[in-house]
Amino acid sequence: MADWQIDLIKVVFIWAWALLIAVVMTWVERRASAMMQDRLGPNRAGPFGLLQPLADGIKLFTKEDIIPERARKILFILGPILFALPAFSTYAVVPFGDKIVIGGKEIILQVSDVNIGFLYVLALSAIAVYGMVIGGWASNSKYSILGGLRATAQLISYEVPMGLALLTIVLLYGTFSLREIVLQQQGTFLGFLPNWGFFKQPVGFIIFLVAAYAEANRVPFDLPECESELVTGYHTEYGSMRLGLYLFGEYVNLVALSAITVSLFFGGWALPYVDMGKFLGPVSYGIASFLVFFLKQAFFLFLFVWVRWTVPRFRYDQLMGLGWKALIPLGLVNLFVTALLVQLTT
């Protein structure tokens, strides 16, 4: 096979995989919330209600597509697309496994190992806000505009602590390539802890996680769509599959964010203490590394759901206070301490 064919297969595979996980996540979200609230949740369509996402999809596709009369049509259509696109594009740099050898050819399990992969992720998350803003503004309704307004303020505030937390990782590993960062997290540190970013940079991890929840608009940071005040915020006027794209884009975003969390802080595809490559064949090693990565990712996906149904929503001033008065100073101090430690130890 030529290189471009392999690349094409990788791209198609990872997109299909991300879509599948996002679909399953809509089911997990509803079932888990039911579990936590002592309800049953959707259990009629298929075994355990597993076909529920399919039923939802059919419903969304067959509903009437309404564009409000006074909305800006082109922008109204563009909004959901711009929202979902950056989330999908993140997968281009996520290392979802080590490497697999098929027919004597070594294939790295990552679409593209660009040396600035890390910054690419940051840039994409910065672009994602436009989907919400455009949708909110083009709807020409008060709730939508307020939702879009909140989205811009929130994203711009939480991008700073996220950047600060990620900078400490760059200082620690001295590279912007996600694959390099994962490779450097192999082995142990202090003799017994896995050599993970989480153990070396716990404060950075907490800041990153909080900022990630804010960037993904998840409870407790879902102020842009806040049902109790804004109906559903920036997508109030949307219906049918356009709404579906917004809702679905959110899950795709979650999958991407958990993948980044795993790669940066939890050793990516590698198991702690065990070197899988030693006793597994080249093909099974590739598959095993992919599965390990997915298991770790699944934990963080579940954490998103867990937090959503456990923690109440912030008030808007609390949200801004947390971002600017707590996370940013903490991030700056953490960056300073890390820089000092790196300077002293190397």
Next chain:
Amino acid sequence: MDFYFLLFAIMAVGAGIFTITAKDALPSALGLLTVFIALAALYLHLHAPLIAVFQVSIYAGAILVLVVFVIMLLITPDEELEQAQKNISYRAMGAILGAYLVALLVIGLAGIRQLVAQRSLPDGFGAPSQIGLLFFKQYLLHFEMASVLLLVALVAAIYLAKKNV
């Protein structure tokens, strides 16, 4: 001329014209977003991926988001910008700044011979470490000056905001 350059150059110029002619505020800002992204694509083409990413994350992701924030705060889709566009002092200011930019470009044209000539890239060109070295060794003074300038703006903004509270 190569196709890639032409594609994004035309995109940038077209979006730029749209930015200054659009009747509504938000579409105009989106035109500017397109300009930024087209420029980022051109930087990639010039083997400067780091600059391209900064272009997107800082200009498109931070500065323009602030502009959009102000637009959302002040202008609803039903309002049009004509009033602001008819303001003579804005127009005069725009003309002066525009003439200044054109003059800068014309002066820059003098050196275009050297730029167009093909040459091989130095080792590690565009790598983050190389840019860092340039910043902290060769251009340290400029770098620090820029940071002090930004700090001044920050302090001034806080002072102005506090005065009104």
